[in-house]
Amino acid sequence: MIRTGEQYRESIRDGREVWINGEKVADVTAHPAFKPLVDIRSRIYDMAHEPDTREVMTYTDPDTGEVNAIQQKPPRTREDWDAKRAATDAVLTDVGGVVTRVGDETIGEVWSLIDGQDVLDAINPAYSDNVKHHIDKACFGDPFHVSANTDPKGDRSKRPQDQDPDMLLHVVKETDRGIVVRGAKYETAAAYSNQAFTKPTIANWGDSELSDYALGFMLDMGSPGLKYICRTGFAGRAPAEDYPLANRFDEVDTLVVFDDVEIPWENVLFYRDTKAATFIRATLHRYSAYAFTQRNLRLADLMIGAALWNVKQTGLEKQQAVQEKLATLACYREGINAHLTAAVAMAEPSPGGLLMPHQSLLYTGRVLACSQLHEMMHIARELCGGQICITPDKASFDHPDTAPWLEKFYSVNEHWVAEDRRKLLAYARDLLNSDYAGHRLTFQLFAQSPPFAHLGAVYRNFDWDGPLDLVKDAAGLSDNVLGTLGRKAK
CATH class of the missing domain: 1.20.140.10 (Butyryl-CoA Dehydrogenase, subunit A, domain 3)
Structure with a gap:
C-alpha cells in the first residue's frame, strides 16, 4: 500500500555506502546535497494521504480494496493515462519545479516486462514468475523505483573481454542463492532510492562470449557490496536566494559500483540470453x-x-x-x-x-x-x-x-x-x-x-x-515493386 514520507525516509536509512565530494555520507536523508530531493520524494508520498491531493494521486484496487499510487498502476485504459498525466502535473505544481527521477518515469520500464513475459517464459518459466512478482511489488508495494541503465563502457572499439571486463556489468559466478555481479552503472537518484531495474547496456549481441553481460534483475539498493559515488551536487554551492532551482531540484547522479554483489535468483529477470536482452532494450521506453x-x-x-x-x-x-x-x-x-x-x-x-x-x-x-x-x-x-x-x-x-x-x-x-x-x-x-x-x-x-x-x-x-503505398498509387507503380519490401499485392 501507499507509504508515507517518513516511511520512505526510514527505508533508505539502511547503512548504504554513499560518497560525495570525498565524504562518506552518514545519513542520506539529512545531507545537504541529498535532502532537497529526499524532501520532495517524501512530499510525493505524503500527497497520497492528504485530503487536497489524495484523489489525484491514488486509486483503489478493485480486487484488494487497497489504496495504491496511480503512477504505479499498469495502464489499461485511456482514463489511466489521463489520471497519470494529472498526477504528474499535480506533483510538479505542488513542488514548484521539475523533477525527473522520482519514480513515475521509470516504472514504465517495469510495465514493459509484462509485454516480454512470453519471451522470458520461453527461456525459463522461473524468469516469467519473477517478473510477475516484481511487477506486483513495484506497482503495489510503492517503492521508490529507479532504473540502472548505462555502464562506464570503457574503450568502445574493444570487446569487454579485451579490456577490463568490469567496464560492463557482468556475472562473475553463480551460487545456490543467486548470481554474483561485478561492474558499475550510472543512475540518477540511486543513492536515495529503494530499488532499481538493472538492465544490460547496448552491446554486440552477435558475439556469444558476451552472454555474461546479457542480464537483467531487480536490485535492492541496500544490498551488501554496493557503493554509491556521486557527482558534486548543486545544492548548497550558492545561496538559495540567488539559485532557487539548483538548491531545490538537483537530482544527484551516481556511479553505482557493484563490488561482487549477490543477486538472489528470485530477483533475476533474465540471464545469459541475448534475445531477452535485445527485446527488453527495444521495448524499454514504450511507456x-x-x-x-x-x-x-x-x-x-x-x-x-x-x-x-x-x-x-x-x-x-x-x-x-x-x-x-x-x-x-x-x-x-x-x-x-x-x-x-x-x-x-x-x-x-x-x-x-x-x-x-x-x-x-x-x-x-x-x-x-x-x-x-x-x-x-x-x-x-x-x-x-x-x-x-x-x-x-x-x-x-x-x-x-x-x-x-x-x-x-x-x-x-x-x-x-x-x-x-x-x-x-x-x-x-x-x-x-x-x-x-x-x-x-x-x-x-x-x-x-x-x-x-x-x-x-x-x-x-x-x-x-502508408507513404510508400500513397506514392506507389499516385505514381502508378506496378505491384512488382512490392517485392523489394517483402510484401505481396493485396
Missing part, C-alpha cells in the same frame, strides 16, 4: 517516454513564464519581434502537448494486454521535446535579456552600503520594485543560464537514451507503409 516527455512540457511552461514576465516588466511585450519569439516558444510547447495528447487518444493495445501510447507519436514527441530544447532555452534567454547574467547577488541587495543603489537601478515602476525584479532575474538565470541549467539541458538530451537512439526508436515505430 516511460510519456512521463519523461511530459517534463519537457512543464519546462516549456517555465521558460514561457520567465520570458513573458521579463518582457512585461519592461514593457516590451507589444513589440512584434518579441511576440514572434514568444510565439515560437508557444509552438514548441503546444507541439509537445499535441504529441502527448494524441499518443493517448490513439493509444494501442500492447502484447501483454496493457494500453501503450501510440508509439510513433510518442517517440516523435520525445525527439521534438529534446532536440529543440536548447534552441528554446536560447530564445528564452534573449527575451529575458542580458541582466540575467550580470545582476548582483541577494547579499548586495541587502547590504546598507549597496542596497540604495540597487533599489534605484532595479526598480522600474510602482508595480516592479527592485526585490521582485531581483527574484525574477535570479529565477530566470537558474532556469536558463546557470551551471544547473546547463546540466539539466544535457540531462534531458541523454537521460532516456542518446539522440541517435531516440531517432532509432522513431524509425522502428513509424508506419512507413
Whole structure:
C-alpha cells in the first residue's frame, strides 16, 4: 500500500555506502546535497494521504480494496493515462519545479516486462514468475523505483573481454542463492532510492562470449557490496536566494559500483540470453517516454513564464519581434502537448494486454521535446535579456552600503520594485543560464537514451507503409515493386 514520507525516509536509512565530494555520507536523508530531493520524494508520498491531493494521486484496487499510487498502476485504459498525466502535473505544481527521477518515469520500464513475459517464459518459466512478482511489488508495494541503465563502457572499439571486463556489468559466478555481479552503472537518484531495474547496456549481441553481460534483475539498493559515488551536487554551492532551482531540484547522479554483489535468483529477470536482452532494450521506453516527455512540457511552461514576465516588466511585450519569439516558444510547447495528447487518444493495445501510447507519436514527441530544447532555452534567454547574467547577488541587495543603489537601478515602476525584479532575474538565470541549467539541458538530451537512439526508436515505430503505398498509387507503380519490401499485392 501507499507509504508515507517518513516511511520512505526510514527505508533508505539502511547503512548504504554513499560518497560525495570525498565524504562518506552518514545519513542520506539529512545531507545537504541529498535532502532537497529526499524532501520532495517524501512530499510525493505524503500527497497520497492528504485530503487536497489524495484523489489525484491514488486509486483503489478493485480486487484488494487497497489504496495504491496511480503512477504505479499498469495502464489499461485511456482514463489511466489521463489520471497519470494529472498526477504528474499535480506533483510538479505542488513542488514548484521539475523533477525527473522520482519514480513515475521509470516504472514504465517495469510495465514493459509484462509485454516480454512470453519471451522470458520461453527461456525459463522461473524468469516469467519473477517478473510477475516484481511487477506486483513495484506497482503495489510503492517503492521508490529507479532504473540502472548505462555502464562506464570503457574503450568502445574493444570487446569487454579485451579490456577490463568490469567496464560492463557482468556475472562473475553463480551460487545456490543467486548470481554474483561485478561492474558499475550510472543512475540518477540511486543513492536515495529503494530499488532499481538493472538492465544490460547496448552491446554486440552477435558475439556469444558476451552472454555474461546479457542480464537483467531487480536490485535492492541496500544490498551488501554496493557503493554509491556521486557527482558534486548543486545544492548548497550558492545561496538559495540567488539559485532557487539548483538548491531545490538537483537530482544527484551516481556511479553505482557493484563490488561482487549477490543477486538472489528470485530477483533475476533474465540471464545469459541475448534475445531477452535485445527485446527488453527495444521495448524499454514504450511507456516511460510519456512521463519523461511530459517534463519537457512543464519546462516549456517555465521558460514561457520567465520570458513573458521579463518582457512585461519592461514593457516590451507589444513589440512584434518579441511576440514572434514568444510565439515560437508557444509552438514548441503546444507541439509537445499535441504529441502527448494524441499518443493517448490513439493509444494501442500492447502484447501483454496493457494500453501503450501510440508509439510513433510518442517517440516523435520525445525527439521534438529534446532536440529543440536548447534552441528554446536560447530564445528564452534573449527575451529575458542580458541582466540575467550580470545582476548582483541577494547579499548586495541587502547590504546598507549597496542596497540604495540597487533599489534605484532595479526598480522600474510602482508595480516592479527592485526585490521582485531581483527574484525574477535570479529565477530566470537558474532556469536558463546557470551551471544547473546547463546540466539539466544535457540531462534531458541523454537521460532516456542518446539522440541517435531516440531517432532509432522513431524509425522502428513509424508506419512507413502508408507513404510508400500513397506514392506507389499516385505514381502508378506496378505491384512488382512490392517485392523489394517483402510484401505481396493485396
